[in-house]
Amino acid sequence: MSILRPRPNLSDIAASLGVSVATVSNALSGKGRVSADLIEKIRKTASEVGYIPSMTGKALRTGRSGVLGLVLANIAHPLFPQLAQAIEYAAAKSGYGVLIGDSRGDIAAQTDAVNRLLERGADGLIIVPRRGTRIGDIGRPVAVIDSPSTPGNTVAADHWNGGQQIAQYLLTQGHRRFAVIGGSPNSNVQNDRIGGIRSSLPRSAVTDTLWIDEIEHDAGQGCDLGVADLVRRGFTAFCTVSDLHALRVLMELQRAGIRVPEDASVTGFDDMMWSSVVTPSLTTMRMDMPKIAEIAVESLLRDIEASASNPRETENGSLFAHSPAKAQTSSVPMHLIVRQSSGPAPSADIHARKE
Amino acid sequence: MSILRPRPNLSDIAASLGVSVATVSNALSGKGRVSADLIEKIRKTASEVGYIPSMTGKALRTGRSGVLGLVLANIAHPLFPQLAQAIEYAAAKSGYGVLIGDSRGDIAAQTDAVNRLLERGADGLIIVPRRGTRIGDIGRPVAVIDSPSTPGNTVAADHWNGGQQIAQYLLTQGHRRFAVIGGSPNSNVQNDRIGGIRSSLPRSAVTDTLWIDEIEHDAGQGCDLGVADLVRRGFTAFCTVSDLHALRVLMELQRAGIRVPEDASVTGFDDMMWSSVVTPSLTTMRMDMPKIAEIAVESLLRDIEASASNPRETENGSLFAHSPAKAQTSSVPMHLIVRQSSGPAPSADIHARKE
DNA sequence: CTGAGCTGATTAACCGTTTAATCACTACTA
DNA sequence: TAGTAGTGATTAAACGGTTAATCAGCTCAG
Known part of the structure; x- marks a missing residue:
């Protein structure tokens, strides 16, 4: 006993076949000139001894x-x-x-x-x-x-286009009064999404934009967003930029006895892992x-x-900006995933009356 | 021009100071014998030229x-x-x-x-x-x-003890009729949690266990779990083994017009990232x-x-079981996080009547 | 004055792989 | 027959660090 088991390396294979390490390396990488049958033999013993190339050795030599x-x-x-x-x-x-x-x-x-x-x-x-x-x-x-x-x-992801897609979907469902809901206006991603949504809504549509951060800043964290009120004022589409927000809206509406999607549609973004298991499951835009x-x-x-292949140069060897290709x-593109939380707008009559 | 910038290495430092690589290595690692002031000098130039040791080189030599x-x-x-x-x-x-x-x-x-x-x-x-x-x-x-x-x-995580903690918490809140809700009985983790919960409930407590997978197998995915019904039958504590399940229960109760936590308490496990932002926010057990x-x-x-330091041995050099220490x-231990979804059991009178 | 003992540094081998340079040999061509 | 090409292999030098072994110089006791 007392033989520790080192993983076999190139020289082990070379030794056992009586050839040089370089030949083994060449054979396995297919680079140099090695005869066909020797390549075959080397490949065979390599797999027999369970050869695993050392990334470390390779890395040191190649610099990668x-x-x-x-x-x-x-x-x-x-x-x-x-x-x-x-x-x-x-x-x-x-x-x-x-x-x-x-x-x-x-x-x-x-x-x-x-x-x-x-x-x-x-x-x-x-x-x-x-x-x-x-x-x-x-x-x-x-x-x-x-x-x-x-x-x-x-x-x-093309967040802007994602916003357009969800807005267009809601339009085809007959919605005309939109509450657009975001967290904070400081996020590029959220701004893109909201920009896309608003750019797709016709002038005739009524739009209100809610920033959760601002509402919470005034009314305290976890406060009601007042979405039930919006429904009473005729809003039927709650278009949020995150499933997190959508979930919050969804629960607030349910608590107020508003049925989703019969009375109002709620949509999110990102298709988070729980978005399909909540009830009603969330209509959302998913990134690819x-x-x-x-x-x-x-x-x-x-x-x-x-x-x-083309190392960059500097005049004095000092730090120099890297210019990628x-x-x-x-x-x-993002993908629209229609689930239970959205549907046709409540019959137009009702709105006609309200308007 | 035309000097590509290689990251400085030991020999660069050695050359610039006129000493050997080994000395630089020793100085920086504090291993060999190097005079105090030389160490100081080497350290200085090392940081000046922005020396970063190559993990690869080190790895190759040390095997780690x-x-x-x-x-x-x-x-x-x-x-x-x-x-x-x-x-x-x-x-x-x-x-x-x-x-x-x-x-x-x-x-x-x-x-x-x-x-x-x-x-x-x-x-x-x-x-x-x-x-x-x-x-x-x-x-x-x-x-x-x-x-x-x-x-x-x-x-x-001590899932069993986690179950005990949440059960005990609900007991102190006066709950006596428990619905224990899990996904699938095939999970070690879930079984531990449920085991802990049940082991903590006194004989006098009424307990029912629901497996979501089984219910869905019969009634289809995303179906109602029938928790509203349980509330009508006097259950006040819905003790789930995952925030995912808790969320589902929460929404089902809200849709049925049951107030949480006034009429029923819902608890989860794992404190997922959205568990604090839903309304009511979830009481849950968090892993450390x-x-x-x-x-x-x-x-x-x-x-x-x-x-x-102590490489293992084998009799013949073949694969041999690794025996860790x-x-x-x-x-x-898990940590109880009390939020809005749980509270005191509805007044005992009601239950007395039911029992 | 010689040798032992310490200090501070150097030498050289090694880890596993890649690769340019070289070499021995065979097979053509002129 | 000498020179040229091509083929199949080997040699040896890297890559960047670690480390055992060695060495030069110094001090000090015997």
């Missing part, structure tokens, strides 16, 4: 770790799971691993998180920045996922996370590729 | 990557953010990075995910296994987070993720430490 860093403003964000899963999948498909970094909502910590990932040798970073934060040059390729209207953004992730990863890998921002 | 793998049955699980954040934080505190792997709910993929992380050189794995899956030997230290009653578990993560990471690092499973 095969790891992408995923930086989030706040991991605890409810959309993170969808995104992380999509990114992990897209990266794994291209043979990359995903290292996570969290800034826990703290702006200063965002830099720390970025640095930690860079120290670990991440080849590139995917960043979902904190509201309003801009990502400076970090000397390595970066893909930013935020909103199409964020400068420096790489890819994002797999696509977003795929584009982000693709763009990032392209940049990494480019910066490897400047892939123009791409917007990924 | 400084990276932990986090394997999840399904990243899209709503509790993942809390957990990932806690693990990332705990790992970062000890200088480790976190690589994520997702099996997307697929059992076969779980093995793949594990292998991918191992290939990337993860020093150890933290696994949150899919229901019922057991983790075989993977040749490296592992920490499992599932439920205290899962064999091979390393650390988990930071603590769980801390213990998992600590235990894992201890194992890694141990397996490094067998730290006994530790249970982390």
Whole structure:
């Protein structure tokens, strides 16, 4: 006894076949010149001994770790799971691993998180920045996922178009009086969504916009938003920019004895994991996370590729701005998911009377 | 021009000071014998040129990557953010990075995910296994987070005690007729919670247990659970094992015009991110993720430490079961969070009449 | 004055892989 | 027959750090 089991490496294979390490490396990577039957033999023994290439060795030599860093403003964000899963999948498909970094909502910590990932040798970073934060040059390729209207953004859901879609859907259902509900006007994403909604409503439609943060600032956290009142005033469509808001509206209406969707329709955004299990289940706009992730990863890998074959130059060797291939921002369409919380507007007669 | 900027390394520092690489390495790591003032000088230039040690180089030599793998049955699980954040934080505190792997709910993929992380050189794995899956030997230290009653578990929330706490809380509020609501009896976690709840209820209490999966199997997905009916039959406490279930119950009661918490109390588990924003906000039991993560990471690092200084042996060099330090499973207490969805039982008179 | 003992630094091997350069050999071509 | 090409393999030098072994110089006891 007393033989510790080291994972087999190239030289083990080389030794057992009586050839050189370089030949084994070439055979397995298909790069140099190796005879067909030797390649075959090497492949065979490699799989026999259960050879697993050491990413570390490879990384040291090639200067590429095969790891992408995923930086989030706040991991605890409810959309993170969808995104992380999509990114992990897209990266794994291209043979990359995903290292996570969290800034826990703290702006200063965002830099720390970025640095930690860079120290670990991440080849590139995917960043979902904190509201309003801009990502400076970090000397390595970066893909930013935020909103199409964020400068420096790489890819994002087309929130504006998402707003248009939901508004148009509600219009076809006969709705004409809209309450548009957002959290805070400081969010690019929310502004895009609301912009899209309002831009799709005809002049004849009646619109009111509610900012939850403002209402709560006056009336205290968790207060009523007064949506039941709006229904009495003839509003039939409650178009929120987040399922979180939609849920809140939904419960407030139910408590007031207002039936959804018979008396009023409620819609959300983001299709959160519970949105399909509440009753009535939520009509919502869903981001195409797999696509977003795929584009982000693709763009990032392209940049990494480019910066490897074409290292950037500086006049004095000092820090110098990294100029990515400047892939123009791409917007990924959102998908309308119709569920139970929305339906035709209550019969027009009633409104005629009210108006 | 035409000088690409490589990140400075040990030999750069060594060259600029006219000393050997080894000395610089020793100075920075505080290992060998280096004079105090030389250490000072080396430290200074190191920070001046912005030296960042290459984890890769270090990893190759030491055989340790400084990276932990986090394997999840399904990243899209709503509790993942809390957990990932806690693990990332705990790992970062000890200088480790976190690589994520997702099996997307697929059992076969779980093995793949594990292998991918191992290939990337993860020093150890933290696994949150899919229901019922057991983790075989993977040749490296592992920490499992599932439920205290899962064999091979390393650390988990004390779900049983959590059930006891919530039951006791409801008892002190005067409740005597309990509806205990779970999703599926196949989950260790849910069984623990329900076991804790029931074990705390006195014989005099009336208890009914509802399994949502079973009800839906008969009546179709998204169907009513019949909780309003239970209220009419005198039940006042709806004790669910997940905030997801609690939300569903809450909405069903509200739709039936039953006031919460005046007419009935509803409680959940897990304190999901939206649980505080619904109205009424949810009373729930929260897992102490930071603590769980801390213990998992600590235990894992201890194992890694141990397996490094004391490599295991095999008789023939073949695969051999990895025996961790067998730290006994530790249970982390859960915390009761009282919010608006629970309160005193309706006046006893009413029940007296019913009983 | 010699050798032991300490201090502060250097040398060189090593981790596992990649890859440019080289070499031995065979097979053509002139 | 010598020179040229091509083929299939090897050699050796990296990559960036760690670390055991070595060494030079100094002090001090015997």
